[in-house]
Amino acid sequence: MSTPPFSRRRSIEQVEEGIELAPKFDEHGLIPVVTTDFTSGEVLMHAHMNVEALTLTIKLGEAVYWSRTRKSLWHKGATSGLVQHVRDMRIDDDQDCIWLRVDVQGGASCHVGYRSCFYRAVPFGDRSGQALVFTETQRVFDPQEVYGDAPNPTQL
Numbered sequence: 163m164s165t166p167p168f169s170r171r172r173s174i175e176q177v178e179e180g181i182e183l184a185p186k187f188d189e190h191g192l193i194p195v196v197t198t199d200f201t202s203g204e205v206l207m208h209a210h211m212n213v214e215a216l217t218l219t220i221k222l223g224e225a226v227y228w229s230r231t232r233k234s235l236w237h238k239g240a241t242s243g244l245v246q247h248v249r250d251m252r253i254d255d256d257q258d259c260i261w262l263r264v265d266v267q268g269g270a271s272c273h274v275g276y277r278s279c280f281y282r283a284v285p286f287g288d289r290s291g292q293a294l295v296f297t298e299t300q301r302v303f304d305p306q307e308v309y310g311d312a313p314n315p316t317q318l
Contacts, residue, residue, distance in 0.1 A: 186258040195260040200249040206271035207279040212264045244268040275301030
């Protein structure tokens, strides 16, 4: 992989008000990513990128993440065909979080088969302690058909 297109972090002014991309990766070499649907704004997923994943995402215009459970690059849609085409990429004020706005080929982002990884609501307030509530009831695809017996990327 070629040298990442990132600047060294030199000052608060450079990071917060400058025009240089100088992302801050955590102690594990990762930066969090929130991914939303470009048109609707719906939150699709949360993931992480390392230097290589961020560099590839910028180069390809398709979302590439770092899988913490598999400890490998994860080009979203490489197996399922549900590629996330980046339409807009933003970085927050102190450059320690990425926001991707994407079009999803195939209409789903969740490995469980739902459109969004956030398909259950957590009861709170007077309803706290009640069961999770499904906000999506139809899967876009059958994970067994797409992934077969491949290990589930979510480990308990």
